[in-house]
Amino acid sequence: MRVHPLVVRVTHWINVLAVLMMVTSGWQIYNASPIFSFAFPAELTLGGWLAGALQWHFAAMWLLAVNGLVYVTYGIASGHFRRKLFPLSPLGVLRDIREALRGRLAHDDLSTYNAAQRAAYLALIAMLAVMVASGLVLWKPVQLYWLGSLMGDYEGARLLHFFAMSAVVLIVLAHVIMVIVVPRTFPTMVTGRARRAS
Amino acid sequence: MNKRFSVHRTPQLENLERRLFLRRGLSLGAVALLSGCNITDQESVQRVLWTMSRWNDRAQGWLFDPKRLAPEFPESAITKPFPFNAFYGEDEVIDVDGGRFRLEVGGLVSEKKPWTLPQLYALPQVSQVTRHICVEGWSAIGKWSGVRFSDFLQRVGADLTAKYVGFKCADKYYTSIDMATALHPQTQLSFRYADELLPPKYGFPMKLRIPTKLGFKNPKHIAAIYVTNTNPGGYWEDQGYNWYSGS
Numbered sequence: 555m556r557v558h559p560l561v562v563r564v565t566h567w568i569n570v571l572a573v574l575m576m577v578t579s580g581w582q583i584y585n586a587s588p589i590f591s592f593a594f595p596a597e598l599t600l601g602g603w604l605a606g607a608l609q610w611h612f613a614a615m616w617l618l619a620v621n622g623l624v625y626v627t628y629g630i631a632s633g634h635f636r637r638k639l640f641p642l643s644p645l646g647v648l649r650d651i652r653e654a655l656r657g658r659l660a661h662d663d664l665s666t667y668n669a670a671q672r673a674a675y676l677a678l679i680a681m682l683a684v685m686v687a688s689g690l691v692l693w694k695p696v697q698l699y700w701l702g703s704l705m706g707d708y709e710g711a712r713l714l715h716f717f718a719m720s721a722v723v724l725i726v727l728a729h730v731i732m733v734i735v736v737p738r739t740f741p742t743m744v745t746g747r748a749r750r751a752s
Numbered sequence: 753m754n755k756r757f758s759v760h761r762t763p764q765l766e767n768l769e770r771r772l773f774l775r776r777g778l779s780l781g782a783v784a785l786l787s788g789c790n791i792t793d794q795e796s797v798q799r800v801l802w803t804m805s806r807w808n809d810r811a812q813g814w815l816f817d818p819k820r821l822a823p824e825f826p827e828s829a830i831t832k833p834f835p836f837n838a839f840y841g842e843d844e845v846i847d848v849d850g851g852r853f854r855l856e857v858g859g860l861v862s863e864k865k866p867w868t869l870p871q872l873y874a875l876p877q878v879s880q881v882t883r884h885i886c887v888e889g890w891s892a893i894g895k896w897s898g899v900r901f902s903d904f905l906q907r908v909g910a911d912l913t914a915k916y917v918g919f920k921c922a923d924k925y926y927t928s929i930d931m932a933t934a935l936h937p938q939t940q941l942s943f944r945y946a947d948e949l950l951p952p953k954y955g956f957p958m959k960l961r962i963p964t965k966l967g968f969k970n971p972k973h974i975a976a977i978y979v980t981n982t983n984p985g986g987y988w989e990d991q992g993y994n995w996y997s998g999s
Contacts, residue, residue, distance in 0.1 A: 584889070586889060587886070589889075604888065606792045609792075609802070609804065609805055609994075610801065613805075616804070694998070696821075696822045696823075696999040697815050697817060699820075707823070708885060
């Protein structure tokens with residue numbers, strides 16, 4: 555049974571790499587001038603020092619942006635988003651989160667996302683879009699001043715970039731935990747095919 | 753991987769295989785993450801990162817609109833105290849003798865005579881209250897006054913079609929900028945901070961204030977200015993910070 559189209563699988567794994575590089579180099583950049591009274595452990599950061607981290611960040615941003623553009627364009631044009639992520643009912647999301655916490659979430663048919671999955675994947679796409687928008691304002695606060703004025707200029711964009719990163723990391727953590735709980739979803743994102751639940 | 757998962761037929765074995773694969777995949781990621789510093793130090797990685805940084809110089813050059821102004825703020829928005837920042841501590845700030853000081857001008861310019869401070873102060877002066885953004889992430893708003901840098905370049909007969917303007921500073925700092933930014937209306941050769949003569953910690957006798965670039969592209973204690981077609985690099989830029997670093 556074919557579950558994930560090739561475009562989705564390729565962009566998924568490129569995105570894993572890009573987000574990993576962006577987050578770990580971003581933590582190193584954060585450490586150069588922490589907004590809050592904590593710093594990220596150096597072992598979890600990428601780049602060695604600020605200049606190295608910035609080089610990684612501004613190289614990986616192209617990978618993240620181009621890959622994201624391919625994914626979103628495909629998702630909209632092919633109807634993939636419409637078929638897989640919608641409709642989305644708030645009640646369904648609450649019910650599925652409750653079921654998941656009780657360890658009873660139905661996940662027999664890998665080709666259909668349950669409501670909690672739909673909400674999580676949509677939120678991740680939205681949060682990554684916020685990261686790109688706020689990141690562009692931090693990179694070009696003068697050239698993109700109009701975009702920055704929607705998020706409280708440079709300092710506002712800095713906070714937004716941090717909180718959107720936190721949301722991305724939390725969603726990814728929940729996603730990875732769910733894959734560990736239901737491991738047969740993992741090869742599916744590689745091969746595109748799923749076997750019946752055993 | 754297709755093959756790997758189709759060899760074993762019993763569901764139990766299959767699940768075991770997948771768990772092992774998953775665990776291996778995760779530990780590989782963890783190893784890659786933990787050895788972050790080593791990845792960056794590898795020569796091939798260094799080459800890719802520096803190539804991308806040069807590409808980013810070009811991309812930023814295209815994005816730069818020579819007419820777009822950095823936002824200006826009311827004086828009430830000025831950050832007090834304005835932070836000190838340099839490649840050395842505040843107790844090591846140099847003391848330049850203003851009376852004996854001469855600003856050198858060189859490279860692709862027709863007027864190479866050195867300038868005294870009174871001569872520079874006699875040029876038409878402008879002020880700005882703009883946001884200084886540090887490459888570290890913090891920002892602060894300050895007020896600078898001095899001569900519009902494009903006015904100065906025209907007065908010394910600089911070749912305005914040249915690519916770069918380089919700066920050598922009395923504290924051994926050096927940096928360089930693109931000509932488009934040098935000619936931006938808010939790029940200013942500043943002699944005063946908050947209506948007072950620039951104090952040593954902010955770069956006496958002069959700094960270049962560029963509200964369209966990161967802080968480290970705003971050299972202090974400038975002693976020599978030269979116009980060139982060869983990229984002179986910079987103190988931080990040569991160590992890996994992005995050369996263009998535009999806002």
